[in-house]
Amino acid sequence: MRKRKIKNYIGLSISTISAFIGLFFLFWIIVSLIEKGFHYINWSVFTQNAVSPGDEGGGLKFAIFGQLEVVGLASLLGIPTGILGGIYLSEYGKDSFLSNIIRNVSDAMTSIPSIIIGIFVYALVVVPMGGFSVIAGSIALALLMIPIVISSIDNILKLVPNELREAAYALGAPKYIVIFKVVAKEAIVGIVSVILLAISRILGETAPLLFTSFNSNFESYKLNKPIATLTVTMYDYAMGPYDSWHHLAWAAAIILTFSVLLFNIASRLFSYWRFSR
Amino acid sequence: MKKKFIIIDFFLKHISMFFAYFTLLVIAGLFLVLYINSKDAISHFGFFSFITSNVWSPAFDKFGGLIALVGTFLTTVISAIIAIPIALGIAIFLVEICPNFLKTPIGIAIELLAAIPSVIYGFWGLFYLGPLIEKYVQPLFNSTLAKLPVIGQYFYGYSSSVSLFTASVVLAIMIIPFTAALARDALKITPDLLKESAYALGATKWETISKVMFRYSKSAIIGAVLISLGRAIGETMAVTFVIGNQDSLPTSLMSATTTVTATIANEFTEASSHLYLSSMYLLALILFLLSFLLIIGSKMFFLRKTGN
Amino acid sequence: MKYICKIDGKQKIDVRNFNFYYGNKIALKDLNFCVKENTILALIGPSGSGKTTLARCFNRMHDLYANNRYEGEIFIDDTNILDPKIDLIELRDRVGMVFQKPTAFPMSIFENIAFGLKLKGIKNKTELKDRVEKALKDAALWDEVKDRLDKLATNLSGGQQQRLCIARAIAVDPEVLVFDESTASLDPISTSKIEDLMVELSKKLTIIAVTHNLQQAARVSEYTLFLMDGEVIEYDKTNIMFTNPKDKKTQDYIMGRFG
Numbered sequence: 001m002r003k004r005k006i007k008n009y010i011g012l013s014i015s016t017i018s019a020f021i022g023l024f025f026l027f028w029i030i031v032s033l034i035e036k037g038f039h040y041i042n043w044s045v046f047t048q049n050a051v052s053p054g055d056e057g058g059g060l061k062f063a064i065f066g067q068l069e070v071v072g073l074a075s076l077l078g079i080p081t082g083i084l085g086g087i088y089l090s091e092y093g094k095d096s097f098l099s100n101i102i103r104n105v106s107d108a109m110t111s112i113p114s115i116i117i118g119i120f121v122y123a124l125v126v127v128p129m130g131g132f133s134v135i136a137g138s139i140a141l142a143l144l145m146i147p148i149v150i151s152s153i154d155n156i157l158k159l160v161p162n163e164l165r166e167a168a169y170a171l172g173a174p175k176y177i178v179i180f181k182v183v184a185k186e187a188i189v190g191i192v193s194v195i196l197l198a199i200s201r202i203l204g205e206t207a208p209l210l211f212t213s214f215n216s217n218f219e220s221y222k223l224n225k226p227i228a229t230l231t232v233t234m235y236d237y238a239m240g241p242y243d244s245w246h247h248l249a250w251a252a253a254i255i256l257t258f259s260v261l262l263f264n265i266a267s268r269l270f271s272y273w274r275f276s277r
Numbered sequence: 278m279k280k281k282f283i284i285i286d287f288f289l290k291h292i293s294m295f296f297a298y299f300t301l302l303v304i305a306g307l308f309l310v311l312y313i314n315s316k317d318a319i320s321h322f323g324f325f326s327f328i329t330s331n332v333w334s335p336a337f338d339k340f341g342g343l344i345a346l347v348g349t350f351l352t353t354v355i356s357a358i359i360a361i362p363i364a365l366g367i368a369i370f371l372v373e374i375c376p377n378f379l380k381t382p383i384g385i386a387i388e389l390l391a392a393i394p395s396v397i398y399g400f401w402g403l404f405y406l407g408p409l410i411e412k413y414v415q416p417l418f419n420s421t422l423a424k425l426p427v428i429g430q431y432f433y434g435y436s437s438s439v440s441l442f443t444a445s446v447v448l449a450i451m452i453i454p455f456t457a458a459l460a461r462d463a464l465k466i467t468p469d470l471l472k473e474s475a476y477a478l479g480a481t482k483w484e485t486i487s488k489v490m491f492r493y494s495k496s497a498i499i500g501a502v503l504i505s506l507g508r509a510i511g512e513t514m515a516v517t518f519v520i521g522n523q524d525s526l527p528t529s530l531m532s533a534t535t536t537v538t539a540t541i542a543n544e545f546t547e548a549s550s551h552l553y554l555s556s557m558y559l560l561a562l563i564l565f566l567l568s569f570l571l572i573i574g575s576k577m578f579f580l581r582k583t584g585n
Numbered sequence: 586m587k588y589i590c591k592i593d594g595k596q597k598i599d600v601r602n603f604n605f606y607y608g609n610k611i612a613l614k615d616l617n618f619c620v621k622e623n624t625i626l627a628l629i630g631p632s633g634s635g636k637t638t639l640a641r642c643f644n645r646m647h648d649l650y651a652n653n654r655y656e657g658e659i660f661i662d663d664t665n666i667l668d669p670k671i672d673l674i675e676l677r678d679r680v681g682m683v684f685q686k687p688t689a690f691p692m693s694i695f696e697n698i699a700f701g702l703k704l705k706g707i708k709n710k711t712e713l714k715d716r717v718e719k720a721l722k723d724a725a726l727w728d729e730v731k732d733r734l735d736k737l738a739t740n741l742s743g744g745q746q747q748r749l750c751i752a753r754a755i756a757v758d759p760e761v762l763v764f765d766e767s768t769a770s771l772d773p774i775s776t777s778k779i780e781d782l783m784v785e786l787s788k789k790l791t792i793i794a795v796t797h798n799l800q801q802a803a804r805v806s807e808y809t810l811f812l813m814d815g816e817v818i819e820y821d822k823t824n825i826m827f828t829n830p831k832d833k834k835t836q837d838y839i840m841g842r843f844g
Binding site: 004005007008009010011012014015016017018019021022023025026027029030032033036081082084085086087088089091092093099101102104105106107108109111112113114115116117119120122123124143146147150174175176177179200201203204205206207210211214231234235238239246249250253256257260261264265268 | 282283285286289290292293294296297298299300301303304306307310311314362363364365366367369370371374375383385386387389390392393394395396397398400401403404405450453454457481482483484486487504507508510511512513514517518538541542545546557558561564565568569572573576577
């Protein structure tokens with residue numbers, strides 16, 4: 001009996017200690033990010049562009065707006081596509097054999113290395129177009145978004161009680177009215193939370209942009225030209241030799257982390273609201 | 278009026294069907310594009326000589342994937358050795374030990390940390406953790422583990438802020454929250470009744486956890502671990518910053534080396550020859566197949582019952 | 586099974602040689618009966634007897650799911666509603682349904698009632714308003730909600746939501762209204778309100794009410810059909826069946842010997 005008690009004590013202690021080691025590491029990242037990077041955030045980071053290499057100052061204006069453009073366009077491409085795909089699985093395909101295959105594949109796609117998507121889009125878009133471009137970067141991010149949105153929308157629409165659909169059909173509603181006026185309306189909070197979550201997932205993606213939207217020093221927001229993004233700029237600056245670049249990279253890291261967390265928390269608040277209503 | 282219903286219904290059904298099937302198209306397209314583009318490397322070097330050759334020389338237009346594959350294998354395995362016990366500890370803590378009022382906040386904190394982009398982890402590793410490892414861990418290793426006979430050499434190193442070790446630690450920190458969240462969900466599926474029966478039989482808490490809960494959710498936990506491995510294998514940014522990007526096999530934990538993803542991230546846009554590019558497509562194809570099989574395998578064999 | 590049609594009045598629905606299958610499993614066997622116009626027919630029977638399955642045939646709800654199959658004929662007036670060429674949207678305009686649980690849509694009270702009307706193509710605001718008001722009055726809900734028509738319907742109480750669903754169903758002027766155990770989830774007071782409503786409505790339309798509450802069947806219905814294992818065991822005037830059942834099984838069921 002005593003031996004069992006000791007074993008119990010040891011097991012529980014080891015779990016608790018490893019939990020605290022893990023938590024410690026994780027909070028350490030956030031704290032050190034804020035501690036080392038926060039004082040590089042200032043107004044000019046948002047309003048100025050890079051100065052010549054090695055000089056202090058400058059900012060990330062192009063990278064920030066470039067990021068917004070690429071992510072915005074990716075959302076325009078990826079979210080409606082993913083929502084419609086999810087609607088198909090939940091409302092049309094249901095439990096058919098092929099739908100279940102699509103479910104598994106799109107679920108698996110959410111875990112495919114994102115750099116592979118970058119290469120795929122490079123071969124399919126960048127090479128034929130003859131150069132890196134905003135559109136290529138957006139397509140890459142959209143491809144990352146679509147399976148996430150499909151799976152989550154499928155799951156969320158499935159939570160809508162079937163009686164509600166039947167009641168609408170019983171009133172003589174055609175399927176599209178049932179889907180958009182009743183099912184989607186019932187699930188709207190969940191849908192918004194999925195959208196926010198999907199944006200938060202692609203907001204910090206770097207690898208798929210390396211060979212698609214690439215990077216650029218010339219402020220241009222044309223769809224067929226390469227563009228600077230916060231993530232790629234951060235990578236290039238961090239790997240570069242100048243302290244001033246490193247400072248901007250710290251600023252970029254802070255902006256990125258907090259915007260991702262913001263979207264993620266907003267998504268959580270929405271789904272929390274859904275369940276507490 | 279009715280005609281309008283029929284037309285819209287028809288379009289909605291077929292457009293949404295197209296987008297659902299689109300995912301299958303993308304997967305098939307991915308495989309085809311990678312295969313077609315890597316064909317030249319396969320026919321020129323041969324698949325097996327490619328994966329067993331440690332020559333990666335753009336100057337001589339000769340390429341083998343061994344270094345990158347070994348790097349990927351080692352970073353994945355070492356990070357898993359570090360991360361999985363800690364992640365399981367967190368999961369056990371969250372499900373069974375943690376007082377109730379802390380469960381939600383700690384759970385949410387873990388999930389938020391899993392949401393932080395990997396580029397941030399890599400960046401933090403380069404500027405924060407790497408220098409600390411060089412300053413404290415490496416001298417510690419040199420004066421202790423490196424003095425051991427035979428295996429000592431694998432711990433020796435100098436001025437190594439970026440290395441296999443740093444990359445594995447950063448990768449481990451990155452997958453901890455992700456794995457912990459999955460493992461927690463896996464442990465949570467144990468019905469309360471089962472736990473209560475174990476306690477009623479006089480089992481201690483630890484016995485209930487290790488003998489009842491772990492056995493009950495064994496397959497879900499294995500599935501969670503495999504998915505985390507898939508994450509680690511394909512991770513690019515957390516590794517590229519801190520692996521050192523050196524095209525040579527590591528001689529110790531403290532050596533700089535490279536991985537499949539780091540090689541592609543660094544060299545893809547600079548490839549000067551067709552064969553060079555094709556070799557990188559081949560690396561990408563191998564990575565794609567490995568991670569895809571890992572995920573599909575874990576879903577088919579381990580995660581089916583829980584419905585995740 | 587022989588054809589049973591001993592109604593005293595005009596016939597609204599006629600069921601002939603009717604079978605229903607879930608996949609290969611037969612759920613309703615050789616049904617032959619008719620339903621009188623503007624009255625309440627109660628469908629009773631133990632659980633699994635097929636009463637809900639039968640109710641859902643009248644608006645072809647089963648068409649929503651694959652592998653369901655009808656055989657035979659169901660006439661409403663002169664139309665065979667099982668005809669593959671029939672327009673389901675039109676059929677469901679004629680045959681309304683109220684479900685077991687309240688199914689208020691996630692929109693305002695007004696929009697809930699106007700839902701079916703708008704589908705019918707009614708766009709005129711005053712007409713919509715008048716018909717919503719009339720439906721709510723007919724469903725005895727108007728006085729409770731007239732000041733908050735623009736509020737979310739899902740915030741109403743269960744009984745109010747069920748009356749809202751009835752209002753929504755009668756707003757489009759159906760000829761037949763199917764109640765599928767519509768009071769099963771309600772408290773006794775709400776239940777009695779809905780029963781009163783059913784009796785009132787049956788003056789103008791034909792009601793088919795599935796219920797496992799025998800007292801309810803006795804209270805509201807003029808005719809009762811007793812189903813067991815997908816077959817009609819007995820069909821008669823309610824007061825006759827409940828006082829003098831002919832079949833042993835009916836007797837046992839009404840006496841509460843199985844349930």
